[in-house]
Amino acid sequence: MDLSTTWLGLPLKNPLIAGASPLADDLGMVRQLEDAGAAAIVLRSLFEEQIERDTAGYFDTVVAHHESTAEAAHFLPQSSEYLLGPEKYLAHLEKVKKAVSIPVVASLNGITPTGWLSYANLMAEAGADALELNLYHVATDARHSGAELEQQLVETVHKVTSGLRIPVAVKLSPYYSSLSHLSVALGHAGARGAVLFNRFYQPDIDIENLDVLQTLKLSDSSELLLRLRWLAILYGRTQLDLSCSGGVHSEVDVIKALMAGARTVQMVSELLHCGPQRVTEVLAGVEQWLTEHEYESLSQCIGTMSLWRCPNPAAFERGNYMRILQRARYT
Ligand SMILES: Cc1cc2nc3c(=O)[nH]c(=O)nc-3n(C[C@H](O)[C@H](O)[C@H](O)COP(=O)(O)O)c2cc1C
Numbered sequence: 455m456d457l458s459t460t461w462l463g464l465p466l467k468n469p470l471i472a473g474a475s476p477l478a479d480d481l482g483m484v485r486q487l488e489d490a491g492a493a494a495i496v497l498r499s500l501f502e503e504q505i506e507r508d509t510a511g512y513f514d515t516v517v518a519h520h521e522s523t524a525e526a527a528h529f530l531p532q533s534s535e536y537l538l539g540p541e542k543y544l545a546h547l548e549k550v551k552k553a554v555s556i557p558v559v560a561s562l563n564g565i566t567p568t569g570w571l572s573y574a575n576l577m578a579e580a581g582a583d584a585l586e587l588n589l590y591h592v593a594t595d596a597r598h599s600g601a602e603l604e605q606q607l608v609e610t611v612h613k614v615t616s617g618l619r620i621p622v623a624v625k626l627s628p629y630y631s632s633l634s635h636l637s638v639a640l641g642h643a644g645a646r647g648a649v650l651f652n653r654f655y656q657p658d659i660d661i662e663n664l665d666v667l668q669t670l671k672l673s674d675s676s677e678l679l680l681r682l683r684w685l686a687i688l689y690g691r692t693q694l695d696l697s698c699s700g701g702v703h704s705e706v707d708v709i710k711a712l713m714a715g716a717r718t719v720q721m722v723s724e725l726l727h728c729g730p731q732r733v734t735e736v737l738a739g740v741e742q743w744l745t746e747h748e749y750e751s752l753s754q755c756i757g758t759m760s761l762w763r764c765p766n767p768a769a770f771e772r773g774n775y776m777r778i779l780q781r782a783r784y785t
Contacts, residue, residue, distance in 0.1 A: 455741045455744055455745055455749075455751070455752070456750070456751035456752065456753075457469070457737065457740065457741060457744075457751075457752045458751075458752070458753070459493075459717050459718060459752060459753055459756070460695070460717065461494070461584075461623075461647065461695055461697065461717050461718045462584050462621035462622075462623055462646040462647045462695055463621055463646060464494070464557050464583060464584060464621070466493040466494055466557070466718065467491075467493050467556075468491065468493045468737055468740075468752070469493065469708065469712060469716070469717065469718045469719050469752065470491065470492055470493055470708065470718070470719060470721065470733055470736065470737060471492065471493055471494045471495065471496060471559075471697070471718050471719065471720045471721070472487045472492045472494075472495045472496065472720070472721065472722070472725060472730075472733070473496050473699050473720030473721060473722040474496040474497065474498055474499055474559075474561045474586060474588070474625075474720075474722070475496075475498060475722040475725075475726065476498060476726075477495070477722065477725055477726065477730075478495050478496065478497045478498065478550060478558075479498065479538075479546075481549060481550065481553045483730065484550050484553050484554055485553055485554060486730040486731075487725075487730045487733060488554040488555070488556050489730075490730040490731055490732075490733035490734045491733045491734050491737045492556060492730070492733050493556060493557075493718070494556050494557040494558070494559060494583075494718075495550070495554070495556060495557075495558055495559065496559040496560075496561055496586055496720065497543075497546070497547060497550065497558070497559065497560050497561055498538070498561065499561040499562060499563035499586075499588050500538070500540060500543045500560070500561065500562055500563065500573060500577075501563045501564060502562070502563065502564025502565070502566065502570045503564070504539060504540060505540050505564075505570035505573055506570055540573065543560075544576055544577065544580045545580075547560055547577060547580040547581060547582060548580045548581055551580070551581030551582070552581075557583035557584065558581065558582060558583055559582060559583060559584045559585065559586050559623075560577035560580075560582035560584075560585050560586070561585070561586040561587075561588055561625075562574060562577070562585060562586075562587050562588065562614070563587075563588040563590055564588075564589075564610075565589055565590075565591045565606065565607060565610060566606070566610065567606065567609040567610040567612075567613040571610070571613050571614045574587075574614045574618050574622070575617070575618060577620075578618060578619055578620045582620055583620060584620050584621045584622070584623065584646075585614070585618070585620055585621070585622045585623070586622075586623050586624075586625055586649060587610070587611065587614055587622055587623070587624050587625065587645075588624075588625040588652060589607050589610070589611075589624055589625065589626060589627075589652075590625075590627065590652050591603065591607075591627070592654075600630070600631050604630065604636050604639070607624075607636070607640070608636075608639045608640060608642075608643045609643075611624060611640050611643040611644060611645050612643040612644055614644075615643065615644025615645065616644065621646040621647070622644065622645050622646060622647075623645065623646060623647035623648060623649050623694075623695070623697065624640055624645050624647075624648050624649070625648075625649040625651075625652055625699070626648055626649065626650060626651055626652065627651055627652045627654065628650070628651045628680055628684060633684060633687070633688065634687065634688060634691050634692070637688055637691075637692040637694055638691070638692050638693075640692075640694065641692055641693040641694050645694060646694065646695060647694050647695035647696065647697060647717075648688070648692070648694045648695075648696055648697070649697045649698075649699050649720065650681050650684050650685055650688075650696060650697070650698060650699065650700075650716075651680065651681060651684070651699065651700055652699075653673065653677070653699075653700055655668065655669065655670055656669075657669070672722075672723035672726060672727055673700055673701050673703075673722075673723040674701065674703065674723075675701050675702075675703045675704065675707055676701065677700045677701030678698075678700065678701030678702060678707050678710065678711065679701070680700070681698050681699070681700050681701060681711065681714075682698075682710055682711065682714040683714075683771075685698060685711060685714035685715040685716050685760070686714040686715055686759060686760045686761050687760075687761055687767055687771075688715065689714065689715025689757045689760035689761070689762055690715070690757065690760060690762035691762070695717045695718075696715050696716050696717060697716055697717065697718040697719065697720055698711035698714075698716040698718070698719045698720065699719075699720040699722070702719045702720065702721050702724065703721070703723070703724040704724075704736060704739065705736050705737075705738075705739025705740045705742075705743055706739075706743075707719070708736060708739075708740050709740060709743055709744075709755065710759075712752065712755050712756050713755050713756070713757070713758050713759035713760075714757075714759055714760060715756065715757045715760040715762075716756070717756060721733070721736070724736075740752070
């Protein structure tokens with residue numbers, strides 16, 4: 455069975471990518487992932503704040519603000535909390551690149567179209583085959599409209615892609631008014647792909663100690679549904695290559711994501727939980743399913759369950775929504 459696909463113009467032997475996470479921190483694990491069959495690997499993110507920390511501007515703005523109140527000191531991680539500072543990140547990237555022959559994707563995480571983005575070029579020089587730009591942002595400032603924030607993201611993507619010789623995928627959140635419009639704009643700004651979606655780590659509140667609790671729970675397959683919906687909507691409506699991140703745990707999840715419109719799927723929680731050999735099991739399951747259902751290649755099933763053939767997806771979506779609500783009964 456031909457499981458090959460392409461992602462951001464890179465030929466991949468199969469669609470399964472080890473997503474951005476601590477999985478790529480260890481060279482031994484990186485090799486095990488390649489041996490298990492992973493088609494590419496994404497490094498954890500280097501954050502805008504980490505890079506800015508190295509510049510004078512950081513001290514004028516963030517540190518001064520930090521020390522203004524006791525609580526403010528907790529806003530951002532201290533530099534010791536980051537596992538890899540900017541220089542170490544580049545050195546590690548070079549080592550990962552030398553350790554494996556599959557494509558290695560670096561990850562930058564930030565939102566402002568400023569100097570920190572020059573790290574994209576350094577990542578390319580260090581050997582990254584592609585860049586994932588994680589545009590994680592929680593809009594809290596009421597003075598900025600959604601349109602302004604989206605424009606800023608588009609500018610950021612334009613700035614990072616201009617002159618960069620490796621392709622860029624943007625990792626998005628689902629919370630935009632019109633993802634379809636934004637994804638088209640991101641494509642025009644130079645992005646080659648989109649990763650759907652970022653996972654939001656929702657803080658909880660400790661009511662006894664008046665503290666905010668940072669929780670990191672691994673995902674389960676229920677998180678896939680939101681991804682399936684948007685993959686199905688965006689497929690064919692944007693020039694971006696789509697990748698699914700969030701809730702992919704089994705061969706069934708992989709096939710659903712591909713049918714919705716993903717060219718690749720990224721796994722993190724499942725691999726952190728079960729180990730790298732899970733890649734081999736899931737790929738074997740995908741191959742078996744495709745064979746049993748008489749597909750000739752994996753690429754044949756990409757987008758087959760997308761809304762591309764539906765003339766008015768918005769009506770389709772509303773139709774489903776109405777049907778579900780109308781059928782519900784109180785028993
Ligand atoms: C421990 C951990 C660390 C992560 N670090 C990053 C990161 O540095 N950058 C990033 O873009 N995503 C990061 N993610 C998010 C994953 O790449 C992925 O989008 C998310 O976990 C959903 O996929 P999953 O359901 O397969 O876990 C991290 C996830 C976990 C669990």
